[in-house]
Amino acid sequence: MGMGHRQVRHYNNPPALRRLLSQGVLLRAFPQDVMEACYKAAIEIYADLSKTNPHFKKLYDSLVAYRGDSLVWLQVAELSFDSFMIRMRGRA
Numbered sequence: 001m002g003m004g005h006r007q008v009r010h011y012n013n014p015p016a017l018r019r020l021l022s023q024g025v026l027l028r029a030f031p032q033d034v035m036e037a038c039y040k041a042a043i044e045i046y047a048d049l050s051k052t053n054p055h056f057k058k059l060y061d062s063l064v065a066y067r068g069d070s071l072v073w074l075q076v077a078e079l080s081f082d083s084f085m086i087r088m089r090g091r092a
Contacts, residue, residue, distance in 0.1 A: 021027070030038075050057040 046056075046060055050060055
């Protein structure tokens, strides 16, 4: 069984990032206010689409429910482990 598009993208991200960094690219996080403005704009677009497209509404409502359930797991398991691994990398 081959890798799907998402797995290929994640597999290729680390070497691509190393190439960028080796060429002097500086990584910066988006500022909080930019992230919040993008989030707000996206929510407004999703609300408008939900009003006019019942298929989108069904899909989006399902996604919102899943995301609500999964964020708790991601925060406890994935975020904790990723943070631990980042701290440990500096010790090796």
